[in-house]
Amino acid sequence: MKILNTIFSETTNGALVNVVYILAAVLFIFGLKMLGSPETAKKGNLISALGMLIAVVVTLLDQSIVDYKWIFVGLVLGSLVGAVAAMKVKMTAMPEMVAIFNGFGGIASLLVGSSEYLSSVPHNIGILVPIFLTVVIGGLTFTGSLIAYGKLSETITGNPIIYKGQQWINGILVIALLFLGIEMIALQGLFITVDWQILVAAVALSFLLGVLIVIPIGGADMPVVIALLNSYSGLAACAAGFVILNNVLIVAGALVGASGLILTNIMCKAMNRSLTNVLFSGFGSVISVNGSSDEQGEIRPINVEDAYLILEAASSVLVVPGYGMAVAQAQHAVRELGELLEENGSEVQYAIHPVAGRMPGHMNVLLAEANVSYDKLIEPDDINPTIETTDVCIVIGANDVVNPAARDDPQSSIYGMPIINVDKAKTTFVLKRSMAPGFAGIQNPLFFKANARMLFGDAKASITSLVAEFKA
């Protein structure tokens, strides 16, 4: 290590290090580009990882590093924890896993900013502004992600936590943070004379803000929150890049920031809601009055035997999964049923709504895990125009994404949200435990449509019985 250090410092004077950082940034960009298709995605991830590896290695060769011991302790422990978590996590628990990792990225950036603040590097405005931003964004990403983790893993209630004057309290907190920022950056300790006291105050307020902005958001809106926190973790890294004036942190952080923002935007569009509405409305806290009640009527239950007979005669079958499929762990049974249907001559596809599940693309991962070929996974826009010709739709644990009220009933609180038009298919089976309303607490007129058949019971048990009928 000493020899390499010498080579680097004598021949390059730091320029080579920056060139290698640019190479790392290029690898991140290629990696993300290759994530655009399932054929190249795996390679893309490896290329991105390679970029990270060379960035870390070249940083370790930096001649100004004095002590390696603790770096290696951190690297080894962190690798162990990260590897074990990544290998053990169930695919159904992926949303909370991503949430907690976002949080770790946030706290790491916060700690880097704090460390620089307490160092003897001269504190001019150019460094104090990004330090403050790193601490605030990193801090609220950390606690916000912990709350999101708690809501997703159901260790805390998924219901929105709303109280009177909530917006005011958050507003006051933001103003307090701004004052603290001015004190830290411009006044440089006029009121608070000890450096670490300003820092502790900034960290504490950011932590509090992170908690307070996520608790009023309901569990069903967590996909948006994780996407947004993903973006914040990138922006925190970006701000840390301005603290240490490092190009690779800025490029990588900006890429992640943009990625999170786009996903946030896609999620909001798929629910026909603005980001402001998601963040501040406490959606799902009250059971919304749902339009006219005369649309309700008779429900038509069906048993497994009759469902089998209809499926047996179907030439096209569309499976529409939702979070309920993940809860029931029914994805493997669903794949088995799909294979039997194909052997029987049906065309089987899986229509996945962008907000099905608890994070963007969650259902695709679960079906891929169950060995469903990815070319059978399609988006609503690809199936809706021809859904009238589909013989049977099987709705498994999805509710709001197939609710025709979103299309037809201007009174409905989800009106305008794009849905999968399963009510227009020839026959639609709805697998459901009971008649309780969906996650957003909205009644679903689909259940009363003439083409709908309710198959009550645990989704996995129902699918398994259908599989048994086919095998019999």
Next chain:
Amino acid sequence: MDAVFVLLLFVLVLSIFLGVELISKVPSMLHTPLMSGANAISGITIVGAILTSRAENIESELSFALGMVAVFFATVNVVGGYLVTNRMLVMFKKK
């Protein structure tokens, strides 16, 4: 404002536009691995964490200690993020 800062700001703006272009092309099927992969990239703050082992930071024990804790968290983020993304992507197969 000094030149370096302005240059880095320029890099930032261009990177955001590039990010928007790249990410818009990712199909919704791959949004979960995209998110965890992007999450791993945000662990790039590990570079800043490692650099807190310089003389300017080590002078203050607290500064150094915070930096080393940052190394730990950033490493969890990086290693866990890439491994779990890889685990998901190998499952996407076409038959």
